[in-house]
Amino acid sequence: MIRKCLSLCMLxxxxxxxxxxxxxxxxxxxxxxxxxxxxxxxxxxxxxNRGDKPLHIKKVHPSCGCTKVSHTxxxxxxxxxxxxxxxxxxxxxGTFSKYVEVYTNAGKDPEFLSxxxxxxxxxxxxxxxxxxxxxxxRMSTNLVEFEYVKLGEVLSAELQVVxxxxxxxxxxLMHLPPYMRAEYLPENIPAGKSxxxxxxxxxxxxxxxxxxxxxxxxxxxxxxxxxDGNEIVVSSVLLPPVKEPAQAGIAVPKARLSTEEVQMDLSxxxxxxxxxxxxxxxxxxMVHTLQVFNPVVEVSLSNRKxxxxxxxKMKIKLNKKMIGRFKARPRVLLVTxxxxxxxxxxxxxxxxxxx
Numbered sequence: 001m002i003r004k005c006l007s008l009c010m011l012x013x014x015x016x017x018x019x020x021x022x023x024x025x026x027x028x029x030x031x032x033x034x035x036x037x038x039x040x041x042x043x044x045x046x047x048x049n050r051g052d053k054p055l056h057i058k059k060v061h062p063s064c065g066c067t068k069v070s071h072t073x074x075x076x077x078x079x080x081x082x083x084x085x086x087x088x089x090x091x092x093x094g095t096f097s098k099y100v101e102v103y104t105n106a107g108k109d110p111e112f113l114s115x116x117x118x119x120x121x122x123x124x125x126x127x128x129x130x131x132x133x134x135x136x137x138r139m140s141t142n143l144v145e146f147e148y149v150k151l152g153e154v155l156s157a158e159l160q161v162v163x164x165x166x167x168x169x170x171x172x173l174m175h176l177p178p179y180m181r182a183e184y185l186p187e188n189i190p191a192g193k194s195x196x197x198x199x200x201x202x203x204x205x206x207x208x209x210x211x212x213x214x215x216x217x218x219x220x221x222x223x224x225x226x227x228d229g230n231e232i233v234v235s236s237v238l239l240p241p242v243k244e245p246a247q248a249g250i251a252v253p254k255a256r257l258s259t260e261e262v263q264m265d266l267s268x269x270x271x272x273x274x275x276x277x278x279x280x281x282x283x284x285x286m287v288h289t290l291q292v293f294n295p296v297v298e299v300s301l302s303n304r305k306x307x308x309x310x311x312x313k314m315k316i317k318l319n320k321k322m323i324g325r326f327k328a329r330p331r332v333l334l335v336t337x338x339x340x341x342x343x344x345x346x347x348x349x350x351x352x353x354x355x
Contacts, residue, residue, distance in 0.1 A: 019052050021051040021052075021053045023104045023106045024049075024050040033118070033125065034117065034123050036194075044086075047084065054075035056075050057104050061101040061110075062086070067100070068087045069087075088115060090119045095118045137161055141159065144157050145157075149201070149236050150203065158197065158199070169188070170187060174218075179206055180205075182197055209288075209335065210335050211235060213234070215231050237333060239342065239343055253283045255279065255280075255341065256278045258278070261347050262275065263348075266320070272317045276313060278306070286306075286337045289333065290332070291332070296323055301313075329348075
């Protein structure tokens with residue numbers, strides 16, 4: 001009997017010891033290659049909790065003051081994913097090797113993550129920082145997003161451009177809408193050098209509340225024409241006017257989505273998802289605007305008026321034949337009369353299963 005009790009205790013002890021969180025990074029070392037001088041460079045270390053208990057990051061300590069760090073907060077469930085973001089200031093030319101110490105509840109000893117690369121004044125390989133190839137020039141992106149714009153604000157965003165030709169290049173944007181203007185720094189980009197196009201948006205000129213989307217085009221040479229190759233999609237989300245704070249005791253609606261992150265499997269025959277919109281408030285909730293950022297997305301709502309305590313279904317569908325044809329990220333925008341959070345965005349990620 002005593003032996004059985006001892007064996008049972010040992011089994012229970014082993015089971016308790018086995019039940020642990022486990023920090024498993026996607027990579028211990030990330031090699032950044034060339035990094036431009038005095039241009040802060042961001043590296044993201046993804047990781048998975050391979051244990052069977054929640055994982056919690058207690059602290060991430062960088063090896064020097066030249067790096068800033070942030071991480072996924074809270075508890076990460078078993079099998080869950082998280083990120084550690086490291087920003088290197090690139091203030092010194094030459095080769096660098098930096099590391100961060102990651103302290104978790106998985107053990108007393110820290111895990112070490114390292115980033116390595118070389119800081120240069122001019123890049124010899126433009127494909128990483130300037131992935132959009134227009135022939136004689138390359139751009140950092142062809143998608144610009146101004147999100148959560150308040151009426152009256154003047155905001156700016158920057159496009160990085162590099163001249164890959166042997167002669168100077170003068171950038172020029174075509175089809176700018178009335179509410180937007182551009183600054184070119186410098187006006188003429190020398191051969192092999194980079195420059196900045198600063199887009200300035202005046203929210204007072206935006207035509208409507210909610211999503212406003214337009215296409216502008218970068219001229220690659222004098223007399224260039226517009227087309228898919230040199231298109232830049234610019235979107236902005238204009239917030240509704242701020243309402244006066246509700247008086248104590250006044251009933252107001254409160255919107256809650258079952259999720260704001262949707263994954264759809266490219267291997268599936270039908271790429272559909274369902275999101276539940278619930279009114280947790282004490283007054284009827286109205287959905288004033290329901291829009292998509294990308295034409296590949298189709299969305300419908302069973303009812304745009306939601307009574308207190310009730311829910312409605314939002315059905316989202318992707319057109320498989322159109323995936324990849326449009327630049328904007330697949331997302332859904334809702335504008336409601338919830339005074340605390342009138343604008344909600346549902347992000348859609350397309351994945352492909354191994355099955």
